[in-house]
Amino acid sequence: YVRPPLRWTLHHADALTAITDDCRQHALRAGAPEASVRLVFNGTDLRRFSPDENGADPRFGPRMIFACRQLFPRKGIRFLIEAFARLKPRFPDAKLVLAGDGFERPELVELAQNLGVAADVTFLGWVANSALPPYYRAAAVSVIPSLEEGFGIPAAEAMGCEVPVVASDAGGLPEVVEHGVTGLVVPRGDVTALANAIGTLLDDPALRRRMGQAGRQRALRLFDWDRTAERFEQVYRDVGARVER
Template sequence: MLMTSHPLPAPAPLSIALVSEHASPLATLGGVDAGGQNVHVAQLAGGLADRGHHVTVYTRRDDPSLPVVAPLRPGVLVHHVPAGPPEPVPKDDLLPYMDAFGRYLARQWRTRPPDVVHSHFWMSGLATLRATRIAGLPFLHTYHALGTVKRRHQGAADTSPPTRIVHETDVGLGCDRIVATCRDEVEELAAMGIPRAKADIVPCGVDPVAFRPDGPAVPRGPHRHRLLHLGRLVPRKGAAVSVAALGRLPGTELVVAGGPPADRLGTDPEVRRLRALAEEAGVADRVRFTGAVPPAMVPVLMRGADVVLCPADYEPFGIVPLEAMACGRPVVASAVGGQLDSVADGVTGRLVPAGDAPLLAAAVRLLLADPALRARYGRAGRRRVLERFSWARVAAATERSYRAVVAAHAPLAGAL
């Protein structure tokens, strides 16, 4: 008798809660607390929705005019949580409001529980740990940055609450699974006493359609070459290193994108510091600050640059190198954190020691002198993004982690 096989039914869609207490996917990028995490949460939510799941992002209400629930895109809602004053609060000052945030989540999930919860950043994890213990839900966590690393690099300048590392350890031990973004993070967690085997490595991603080599680019100015430094204007991102390197690169301009809106640049302490450094180095006429840029303008800026600079003191992952590579632009980055995984040294760009302006300038100089090499690195970067770092791949890998946790949790839930 001829036996016929039938395809296995597709797994049922999941109801997914993403918790991102300070980094709303609706925020304008480039502010002090608005950067890669906002992009990550928004794009992961979209990628999961594209796979048929129902996603709600829980973020703190920081404006009284915000609705309780707002659509982000089909399949994704943003839920504004009333925790603390409905106004902007620096993320390092949000810890006192996490009890209220967690209680609110628990109340929401008592009546409409998601299938799985994925928190982002340690304070989100703290609120989620409390809420999921009450509601009995599967719980994964992504750190985005670790207090041990921040304290090591910033020392007394670290404004994190003093209990941050203790809370991060509690979250890592209390969650079902960690979704780490790079190998370096797993080693940091192991040093904190969190087993390596508890972490799945799923990198950040980039949209290869929005970020592509062809398309409009910002017109060139009077200088032969253009460098781009893009990201939050905080000291650890290394814009001062980019400015210092410019002094060794004649005929080149540096565009610094990020920070407050353009009409408030003059009042920003970091912009004032960078402008003073540029004056001191004699390059003030070759440094241009754009202020915060809307997401649609980021690839336009990328395509207008010869080289993209990412010289952070430390970088938990770093989406900017991926965006540059997707646009076919070579990257010169510091050899730290996630940039060790994303930038292939000598293939898609160059990795240099953090804080070393002369070596940064030397790497850039070689690229500016060789258009063919820039083009080769750009093509290789684009290939690398398509092979490893599209948000579709990131969402699929994240879903596998979700399914494993949900499956492991089911017998426990059934026993209660």
């Protein structure tokens, strides 16, 4: 259902921008004219989110799994904790670090306790954007297990830090994470597939390194703030040119 004011806007705007093609398709199905909807990916500060071994947080060891997510059900952290519990017998030195907060936190803490992995799951709470890079850099893999997602900025942040990403196939995530190249994409809500993908990367440092390097290059090409600004500028120029005529 599209509210009437939004439907009017979709029909009458000189230009609309969509952060992924998935979002663009939603706008088109809601009635936006195809010519007016432009794809402009979200941007990330890739000078801040960059690889730097000396800038990594050393506390969590070589097999740290990192997720920067709000702790709400649609972000899928429950599935990540369940996958982590399945991986612990195979990777006893693995650690799970969660940055973010939300009303689901008490339930997730209880889940980790019930699954016997609470000692190896760290809930950081809210972390300022400027303080995130050391966690990404320390990670063997970054995970985005969302049930719903428009873009997935943490995927671009991780890629900027040369960290491979395991992401669900929710929303626009498969447009950000290139499956088999910069990470692995799995069906949303599939704990077995999620655990297998994370395990594949934890088990193969060379694959992690290769995917991480490819991710950095993809992020620079598509998700850097400068590229995003250029695309927005072009949208404004195109609209201005039409108005002048």
